Amino acid sequence: MYQWLPFWPPISSKQGIVVDDLVIAEVVVSTLIVLTVFGMMVTFCVRYRRGSQASRAHLMRKTWRIEIGWTVATLIAFLALFAWGADIYAWLFRSPPGDIEIYIVGKQWMWKVQHPGGQREINALHVPTGKTIRLVFASQDVVHSFFIPAFRIKHDVVPGTNETLWFKADQPGVYRFECTQYCGDQHATMTGEVTVMTPSDYEHWLTDQGVGQSLAEQGESLFRQYGCSGCHGPNSTVHAPSLNGLYGGLVHLQDGSVRRADEAYLRDCILEPRTFTVAGYPPVMPNFSGQIGEDDLMKLIAYIQSLAHRSASWR
């Protein structure tokens, strides 16, 4: 849409267009402000240079009317920009249900990508056009930040929690992604390429990768391996909540608060179970922090997600 602009980055997503409208509007407003100030300055400097004949009589002394005038004017203009920006932000950062959920672990200095079908890649990401893609992030060490300039989306990847981003790509092509939060020596090489493909190309790509176990299937075996099924399974004798249909819904906690069961919640359940308890259950869920790495954690989360009727419960 704005491709004709010189020095403009490529755009390949719905977000890109929405964000760029605002960026262009602000560039225009900014240029006007700078030109006004510059124009006034040059005019006054020429007209009222020392020794010029221009009249200096009737210097304005009472100025507060003008000052209040432009204070109010700038305030209104600023509030308009603020509201526009806030609206876009809320839309960018509230993920809709994803058609495809892709798990990405950041570590010094690479991005490890896992597709729901079990396909893996490093510093590369293949996605189809026209589908809502949700990216679920975790960091294994320090703070990273995942940025795809062509999609105009970015989010820090902070260790100790899960972050999500979403996008819907519309132009097939190859675009850059990069880490934008300084993370050590090789920060500058923590980059990669997103390949946006037509849905049929994407299907081919998936099968070419060789179909092994899907992420959720791998998660299911981990679920048994780590002993989760002993409590959460159907034949368990422990009074533990069933995880069916959990993901995406609301959970009532013992202390009266309510949390949405998103990735960050599931992660806290597994790694920090003693900081909160699900209402109506004994606080016996063991603490797995230090025992389950980011990769396995993502598989477990993918498994728990697969137990939910996703689109129905996620708002």
Next chain:
Amino acid sequence: MAMIAAEAEPTYLDNENTIASWLLTKDHKRIALMFLASITAFFFVGGFAATLIRLHLATPNGLLQPSMYNRMFTMHGVIMVWFFLIPSIPTTLGNFLIPLMIGAHDLAFPRINLMSWYVFNLSGLVLLYALIMGGVDTGWTFYTPYSTSFSNGYVFAAALAVFVNGFSSIMTGLNFVVTIHRLRAPGMTWDRLPLFIWGIYSVSIVMLLATPVLAMDTLLLAVERFVGTGMFDPLRGGDPLLWQHMFWFYSHPAVYIMILPAMGLVSELIACYARRPIFGYSGMTIAMMAIAILSFFVWAHHMFVAGISIYSAILFSLTTFFVAVPSAIKVFNWTVSLHKGAIIFDAPMLYALGFVLLFTIGGVTGLMLATLGVDVPVHDTYFVIAHFHYIMVGATVSAFFGGVHFWWPKMTGRHYPEAWARFAAILAFAGFNLTFFPQYILGNLGMPRRYYTYPAEWQSWNLLSSAGASILAVAYALPLFYLGWSLFYGKRADPNPWRATGLEWLTPSPPPKDNFEHTPTVLIGPYSYDPESDRYTTQDGVSHA
């Protein structure tokens, strides 16, 4: 008789000239010069790092090792922020001028003033130790858990240096607040204070309130690094975002610590060289105080993509727009202050005009960053680098250079060479824009900050930027030579060479040790310039042709 009295009163420079008389001086004017020497030294160390950075980035693959490059931008940031920009105007021109402008004989606490200088240099030594031992590679923001558990640099020493440095800020801020409250000459009411004093006053309050938080931050960082308390480490139940909140709670106000004194300073220059009263004096004072207060409520705008809740992001975006309003007002007021003036384009005025333009460009791009939807793509890219260099270098350093030239005759009793100074001012403006404007474009194209390497298609913009930096380096080094030259060969200056109205111009250049023979009585506000008759009235109520 008067002649003999004048002869008998030595200037603050001549009065005792032993090394001990300088190192143990309690005279704010000498301490100001000592600070000037210290921060100039740091400016060139930080500038050297900047030069290496730009040299490295001239080609995609650079010339430094990655770990070296990372150390360079960290040192550049740490030195320029804490060892140059924050102390720059307050400790030099502020120190020198506050007593002179308000008609006092010294600051309220001369010993604390001297101690501040020693503490400052001590912190500088600690930092140089960290630098020589192997440097720090965390960036000046010390983000955790990288800085606490992963970096192999001298984080502890650097944090200690910043910790100690903060005490110098606190002491100076405290001294200034008390001085401005208690030591004003008779008749120097708050509504007659020069805007420079208002700028220093507002910044001193920010220093007093914000810097203790920096002390907490750096202390916790050092302790965590040293004994592993786990405060910021998710593996031990800590929270990395806690560090970011605490750090920016200081470091956002610090941005205003760097710009508020410059805002006050430039108002002095514009009024004097436009030969007319500043437009909207009280609006200017209110704006500065509003900025000082609001600056404490915007810190999380550095964290819009860090994982804070959508609601807090919206709130902080709103407060950021609020703090931009008084800044916008000031730009309008400066510009309109040229209307119906009788403008003289001496070097200080060129710097002041450059300040207004660069501040405006930095300001409007700040608005873009405050807008949530726009911040997402440009956050942590070169766009941000360009934005804050426009404010902190383009604006603050221009104001600082303008101020040094303007008060040079007062400080040294000598004139600087005008032609050279104008040349340097114009060169700095051109070099600055060439260096930093391309960085806006790079940022928009998606080049992240702190990258030691980048794709080849971005080279032309980087090359332009590096070329600009070499011009800028010349422009910043030039004054060192011609100002040094002027110390010996410059024309001797009258008490009031610029026909300005402040009290500092009532006393000889350079002033005697006690500033004023008799404490002046203030009858009118600052900036009584009349462009129509070309007369001006100094603050003691005497009208001059």
